[in-house]
Amino acid sequence: MSERRGVSLYMGREGTVVEAVKAEGGRVTFWVRGSSYRMTVSSCAFGASFSMHSPEQTLSAGSFRGSWLPSAVRLKGYSSQLVWNGWACPHFTREEGLRLVGMMGGQLRFDAAADSFIDVPGAFGGQAQYDGRDWEIDGRQVHLYGIGSGAWCWRRLDRR
Numbered sequence: 001m002s003e004r005r006g007v008s009l010y011m012g013r014e015g016t017v018v019e020a021v022k023a024e025g026g027r028v029t030f031w032v033r034g035s036s037y038r039m040t041v042s043s044c045a046f047g048a049s050f051s052m053h054s055p056e057q058t059l060s061a062g063s064f065r066g067s068w069l070p071s072a073v074r075l076k077g078y079s080s081q082l083v084w085n086g087w088a089c090p091h092f093t094r095e096e097g098l099r100l101v102g103m104m105g106g107q108l109r110f111d112a113a114a115d116s117f118i119d120v121p122g123a124f125g126g127q128a129q130y131d132g133r134d135w136e137i138d139g140r141q142v143h144l145y146g147i148g149s150g151a152w153c154w155r156r157l158d159r160r
Contacts, residue, residue: 010050088156091144
């Protein structure tokens, strides 16, 4: 991977899909597709483990809930067929994310400067950062955040 910034998809030999978001200084920063944890490895190690991947990943609108939220709460979001341990991996608009912030009792916050939602503390005692990204959905660009995607137990309420 050459020195650059942006998002590119790669697939590992075992079929794991990752998003590489930064390559500079001989290091590549990426996360497993559907996960929320960033990892950084040497460019050599990354190149030996992954090759370019161009899947057809289509997001569709849906309704989601988490068991930790009041039972009547439904969040509007988008997801693909991707699941994590059987759980949905949703993406939300900023507005829905801010609505979620209001229900999380200080555990989730929005950092406008970083264009990210921050889960404090995240899994393993650290903080998880869910960056905003642009997706094309039904021919239009939508800015979404994978809040808890690949880390929280989300359930999609409507089936496609």
